[in-house]
Amino acid sequence: MPQATTPRSSSTANPPAVAAANIALQHPNIIRRITEHVAPGGQCRTPEQRKMLRSLAGTSQALHGPATEVLWTRIPSVLPILLLLPDFYAQYHAPRERDHRLPQESHCVLEVDKGSHEWPRVRQLARHVRALLPDDGTIGPPPNHPPALVWSALRQLCHDQPLFPRLRQLHWSPHLSCCNLSLLLPPSPQLPLQYLHLDFEPIHALLKSGDTLERFYRTVRELLASTTMPVHLEFTSPPGDLWSILPSPAVLQQVRKLRLHASRTRSDPAGAAQWCPTVCTLSNLSALQSLQELSFELYLDGTDTASCSEGLTSLKKLNLTDLCDRAAGFLAACRSEDLRTLNLDVSRVVYSNTLMARRYCAGLCDTIATRFRHLTVLTLAFGHIRDGRQHEAPLSANEFSDALSPLLCGGMRGLSSVSISLWRGEYALSDAVLTSFAGAWPNLVSLKICSRYLVQRPPGQGRLYPGLERQLPATVTLRGLEKLARSCQGLRTLHLPCIHVPYEDNRQHGSPVPYLDHRLSELVVSTPYVLWPAHDRAFALALDRLFPRLDIRASAGDAYGKFVCGVAGGTYYPSWYQLLSLVEMCQAARGYRCPPGSWP
16 A cells, blocks of 8 residues: 655766666656556556555655655555554554454544644645545455544544545445545535445445435435536445435436446345336436446346336447346337447346247347447357256357347448357357358457356367267367458457367368468467367467467467456366467467567
């Protein structure tokens, strides 16, 4: 966490190199480039960046001011500010004898008399704070906050003025008294917040009584009524009736981005009704003329969804998670003709058989192709497909093509990014299906066809040996990859569930695969089927000729670390890693150097 730093004094007699460095540090652009290198975007997003900036601020007088400003631009909580007070710092780092399960700051007390001496210096640093956001990668609510007595002392020290007068981004979990929130919200309309994220998840665990929860919502509503609504508003586990915490629908007229997500529905979809937007909330949101981005989870039991989305005319981006099998009706009534990005998650819908899954997917894709012809980014996440014995059943290549046929009719040629994933199951993708994708979407930059969890196969079937080839389903081959590369010259990212590489595909009419010089940089394959281990080298050479600019680090690290292609347990990854190692050897042999970095 940020700490106050003291610059080192420079020597009076400097060597020529040091003198040249001092001259360079007098240019503001050079200072800005140095701080941007340590903290991209001018904000510290990780503890490692804060540590580097603290060291940078202590190197010279020229770097002290800019590095300190960037160091305090973004902090994860108010704790770094409190630790600047010597009395609070001593209490925080004192050894505890009991209640080790409680947060460290819950044992600290802030005395107004002892903190008033250092308060002017603390207030000066607090003026640098622009964002109060958790660090990147933080899971769950914001960090633990000091008790109510500390906030009361802060209010006295601030004389009821905002603790951070220049705050623009706030992610906060309101406590029972809400005094912390009132000390953070800027009352001045001239300097409103740009982003506000209120996390109500911890409140639901503390307040069991409905009356107590309603009183708390009323307090939050009164506080929000005294401030100007930001252009980007986000709530975690809000009440279904959004106006329990918002003064009126009129306060959202200036909101451009609105996100409502109920984290409790991840583990309890059946109890999602009380956390998802109600019919009244959606009807009021549909009347907003300036709303450009909307994210929420749909759960409407026995309700006409058409009346909830009529009037949504200005959306550019829609992130929708369907919990009640009503996404098609909602999208059919949406009036946003200029929608550019659609991220649709229907993975919680379980299909009893492949016929039902194909019909549902085809109806959904038909609605998308009819209503939103100007889409550039489309993400579809489907759910389980089970057969009669309650086992995950894969979609055959023909079934997969039929389900997506409405999107391939030529009316959506503006798509540049397509991602289709199955929650559990497997796609049987063929060369014909891949070719149809290339013909329908010639402007593709990113194509991801993957499963988050593949159907489990016995270990060792990542490779095929004589006798196993008859069991192989229809898959993409090297010939399909070549056709896709010729049709989509702008393709940069490609994720495939599987690829079959017979030896004859590595050579065409006795000559090697043609050299295409395609600019594809990221290729991820969940399951590569190779007939013989000795054919790995021929396949790697063919890949190097098709995609000579392949980024090995991105192709390997993305599948392993970010769980994009989603093979659980890593059963199939080692064979893909081995193929990438051979491709890297081919690149090294012809003198091509990948971007710096290591891969697993």
